[in-house]
Amino acid sequence: MTDYMKEIEGGIAAAKGFYAAAHAAGIKYQGRTDMALIYSEAPCVTAGTFTTNVVKAAPVQWDMRIVHGDGAVRAVVINSGIANAATGSEGMAICEKTAEAMSACYGGEKDEVLVASTGVIGMQIDAGRITAGCPVLFEKKDHSAEAATSAAQAIMTTDTHKKEISVEVTLGDGSTFRIGAMTKGSGMIHPNMCTMLGFVTTDAAIDKKLLQKALSAIVEDSFNMISVDGDTSTNDTYVVLANGLAGNKLIDSENEDYARFCGALRYVSIYLAKQMAGDGEGATALFECRVSGAESVPEAKKLAKSVIGSSLCKAAIYGHDSNFGRFLCALGYAGVDFDPEKVDISYESAAGKISIVKNGMGTGYDEEEATKILSEDAVSVLVDMHRGDAEATAWGCDLSYDYVKINADYRS
Amino acid sequence: MTDYMKEIEGGIAAAKGFYAAAHAAGIKYQGRTDMALIYSEAPCVTAGTFTTNVVKAAPVQWDMRIVHGDGAVRAVVINSGIANAATGSEGMAICEKTAEAMSACYGGEKDEVLVASTGVIGMQIDAGRITAGCPVLFEKKDHSAEAATSAAQAIMTTDTHKKEISVEVTLGDGSTFRIGAMTKGSGMIHPNMCTMLGFVTTDAAIDKKLLQKALSAIVEDSFNMISVDGDTSTNDTYVVLANGLAGNKLIDSENEDYARFCGALRYVSIYLAKQMAGDGEGATALFECRVSGAESVPEAKKLAKSVIGSSLCKAAIYGHDSNFGRFLCALGYAGVDFDPEKVDISYESAAGKISIVKNGMGTGYDEEEATKILSEDAVSVLVDMHRGDAEATAWGCDLSYDYVKINADYRS
Numbered sequence: 001m002t003d004y005m006k007e008i009e010g011g012i013a014a015a016k017g018f019y020a021a022a023h024a025a026g027i028k029y030q031g032r033t034d035m036a037l038i039y040s041e042a043p044c045v046t047a048g049t050f051t052t053n054v055v056k057a058a059p060v061q062w063d064m065r066i067v068h069g070d071g072a073v074r075a076v077v078i079n080s081g082i083a084n085a086a087t088g089s090e091g092m093a094i095c096e097k098t099a100e101a102m103s104a105c106y107g108g109e110k111d112e113v114l115v116a117s118t119g120v121i122g123m124q125i126d127a128g129r130i131t132a133g134c135p136v137l138f139e140k141k142d143h144s145a146e147a148a149t150s151a152a153q154a155i156m157t158t159d160t161h162k163k164e165i166s167v168e169v170t171l172g173d174g175s176t177f178r179i180g181a182m183t184k185g186s187g188m189i190h191p192n193m194c195t196m197l198g199f200v201t202t203d204a205a206i207d208k209k210l211l212q213k214a215l216s217a218i219v220e221d222s223f224n225m226i227s228v229d230g231d232t233s234t235n236d237t238y239v240v241l242a243n244g245l246a247g248n249k250l251i252d253s254e255n256e257d258y259a260r261f262c263g264a265l266r267y268v269s270i271y272l273a274k275q276m277a278g279d280g281e282g283a284t285a286l287f288e289c290r291v292s293g294a295e296s297v298p299e300a301k302k303l304a305k306s307v308i309g310s311s312l313c314k315a316a317i318y319g320h321d322s323n324f325g326r327f328l329c330a331l332g333y334a335g336v337d338f339d340p341e342k343v344d345i346s347y348e349s350a351a352g353k354i355s356i357v358k359n360g361m362g363t364g365y366d367e368e369e370a371t372k373i374l375s376e377d378a379v380s381v382l383v384d385m386h387r388g389d390a391e392a393t394a395w396g397c398d399l400s401y402d403y404v405k406i407n408a409d410y411r412s
Numbered sequence: 413m414t415d416y417m418k419e420i421e422g423g424i425a426a427a428k429g430f431y432a433a434a435h436a437a438g439i440k441y442q443g444r445t446d447m448a449l450i451y452s453e454a455p456c457v458t459a460g461t462f463t464t465n466v467v468k469a470a471p472v473q474w475d476m477r478i479v480h481g482d483g484a485v486r487a488v489v490i491n492s493g494i495a496n497a498a499t500g501s502e503g504m505a506i507c508e509k510t511a512e513a514m515s516a517c518y519g520g521e522k523d524e525v526l527v528a529s530t531g532v533i534g535m536q537i538d539a540g541r542i543t544a545g546c547p548v549l550f551e552k553k554d555h556s557a558e559a560a561t562s563a564a565q566a567i568m569t570t571d572t573h574k575k576e577i578s579v580e581v582t583l584g585d586g587s588t589f590r591i592g593a594m595t596k597g598s599g600m601i602h603p604n605m606c607t608m609l610g611f612v613t614t615d616a617a618i619d620k621k622l623l624q625k626a627l628s629a630i631v632e633d634s635f636n637m638i639s640v641d642g643d644t645s646t647n648d649t650y651v652v653l654a655n656g657l658a659g660n661k662l663i664d665s666e667n668e669d670y671a672r673f674c675g676a677l678r679y680v681s682i683y684l685a686k687q688m689a690g691d692g693e694g695a696t697a698l699f700e701c702r703v704s705g706a707e708s709v710p711e712a713k714k715l716a717k718s719v720i721g722s723s724l725c726k727a728a729i730y731g732h733d734s735n736f737g738r739f740l741c742a743l744g745y746a747g748v749d750f751d752p753e754k755v756d757i758s759y760e761s762a763a764g765k766i767s768i769v770k771n772g773m774g775t776g777y778d779e780e781e782a783t784k785i786l787s788e789d790a791v792s793v794l795v796d797m798h799r800g801d802a803e804a805t806a807w808g809c810d811l812s813y814d815y816v817k818i819n820a821d822y823r824s
Binding site for chain 1 (some may be wrong): 819
């Protein structure tokens with residue numbers, strides 16, 4: 001947290017002019033909410049990053065066309081339970097009908113409405129249920145923190161808790177704007193641009209190109225640095241809506257105001273990315289890897305991601321087992337040509353810090369102490385490559401019995 | 413199996429002039445054998461492929477120098493329990509002392525002796541125990557099938573069964589040669605060039621360059637097409653020793669004899685690779701993916717490896733759950749730019765075959781039938797990309813509770 005930014009209540013509806021709602025539409029789940037709405041009373045400029053998987057869900061295709069176009073956006077309709085992926089032209093028609101149903105509620109155009117889906121791939125959504133849900137959501141929409149939280153809950157699938165955050169930023173001239181955000185995602189998480197869905201609302205007035213530039217850069221350091229299982233989803237979506245109602249001077253150059261906007265968006269994005277990694281399917285711990293002393297940032301990222309992505313490293317964290325050879329091994333196949341005999345490794349957590357490897361070899365550390373440090377619910381493996389000054393951090397989770405349990409029969 | 417080749421008994425000691433032995437040296441395990449010897453009564457030409465991990469175990473470094481040099485090889489000394497990786501100059505000294513101890517047994521040179529280790533990374537091997545084991549092994553060496561099997565057992569770590577095979581090949585002029593082989597490997601298996609160790613002996617007379625050429629090509633289609641957990645080990649080694657005692661006409665050009673040698677080496681290598689994949693840590697099933705209709709073989713390989721490497725696909729196989737969206741998803745992030753609406757997917761096993769996806773969408777198949785097919789102990793997912801004529805097959809295993817159990821506390 002910096003001096004120009006503070007956390008506030010309000011989640012996805014914290015920024016001026018934004019509303020949220022949730023509804024139990026019976027898309028697939030029974031006895032819980034499964035549709036959410038984000039609505040802005042004023043038109044929004046948007047920026048987005050989407051899955052790089054060539055199998056792109058219908059809503060991803062729908063949103064990419066709109067976000068990368070010139071038109072304004074007023075609403076996002078989200079459902080959980082079914083991903084609307086591998087659904088062909090019928091799936092695209094569902095997106096269109098949903099957007100039509102929502103835009104009809106406020107007398108707008110279908111191309112002002114983004115849609116997003118998460119859940120099982122290969123099933124069709126019932127068009128009647130999702131379109132009937134739209135006016136219900138519109139009727140229930142509210143600017144309250146409670147409404148925001150209900151939306152953050154409705155978009156969850158295997159997530160064990162909601163993920164939302166909001167901040168208020170003060171600019172140089174004393175004006176303020178807000179950013180609210182929510183995400184979901186727990187499995188099929190290996191964002192290259194994650195099955196994550198993420199939404200950010202802001203009342204900041206900002207130019208569309210700068211908004212996209214900020215988002216694209218920040219995603220590289222946040223969501224693209226987490227992995228739960230190495231599977232890049234068909235539905236990954238991270239979208240920012242900016243409606244300009246804060247009344248700040250339009251951010252249209254890379255000035256100090258832009259720097260503060262980027263700082264706040266980065267804070268929000270990294271917070272949510274870490275929440276998602278720590279809530280990975282079956283996870284008992286957030287597993288962070290901080291690499292320093294790399295020759296370049298891309299190199300540092302490759303190394304950090306290789307460690308948090310390794311099944312064997314993840315299983316060692318689950319077992320609180322200081323099997324440091326696995327960390328060395330994962331660094332070794334990251335695709336970086338380094339001298340193993342210069343590598344140092346430490347562990348850090350709320351229980352303390354301990355040096356494990358020095359110059360590529362075990363330090364003869366105290367196993368009991370190491371186990372204690374690895375037993376916390378957030379554990380960091382610190383790697384110093386001694387090759388340069390570049391750093392990067394990646395976040396994942398441990399690999400537990402429950403990951404297997406959840407995924408061996410996810411559909412039932 | 414072809415008309416020129418038949419399976420025979422004898423394993424790693426099946427070929428003329430080769431001997432095997434096992435010994436319980438107490439390297440780390442108690443109450444089991446943990447050292448093995450392969451010995452040839454005549455000098456061998458050798459070929460080898462080794463891990464691409466930049467963290468290379470000391471024995472890998474020792475062997476690479478010898479195999480890529482000009483000298484002949486007489487023996488391989490293997491231990492399980494400790495990998496001799498991340499062990500610095502002390503680790504290299506252990507390799508040298510082991511080779512010295514073995515070569516002293518038959519009055520040869522240390523550079524004629526390969527060494528190989530598998531087990532925990534980061535621990536030192538006790539020099540006294542491993543060197544004391546050498547003369548015991550040399551004394552016990554035998555040309556029998558029993559001795560070969562004892563060696564194949566001694567090199568196991570988390571493997572649940574030994575992996576060995578031997579074949580006899582008849583050449584055009586009626587002469588014959590034999591190939592014997594053994595491997596180990598169950599976790600940290602993602603060969604790019606796998607913690608697999610693999611050894612092949614043959615009495616064929618073959619030129620060293622042709623031997624390496626054959627081995628390098630065949631590894632690409634066998635060991636490099638399997639994955640248990642995506643972790644490329646520090647110790648992966650696959651070595652062929654050819655002592656020429658079969659009396660066949662020296663294979664020194666890419667003639668029909670060479671083709672038969674390659675056919676036999678390929679058969680042996682794919683057999684062992686599939687054995688290793690099916691015996692992946694915690695595995696209950698061999699999980700094969702056959703991709704056809706790709707534009708090129710490298711493309712087909714990428715797609716097949718992406719499917720068998722996906723944690724979510726592996727968990728679905730464990731659950732006998734026809735969650736076909738996961739297969740589509742894994743194809744989608746393989747790094748191949750294809751049209752999802754042309755993809756067909758079927759399942760095949762001893763219980764039958766069923767079409768699951770046609771043109772990128774579910775076929776409305778019988779779920780009960782699909783579950784039955786996925787419940788066998790060897791399951792194939794067949795993918796037709798409809799882009800060209802190229803094919804590839806990759807092998808992995810399902811992801812079970814036991815994988816987590818084995819790896820959460822492997823060291824104890």
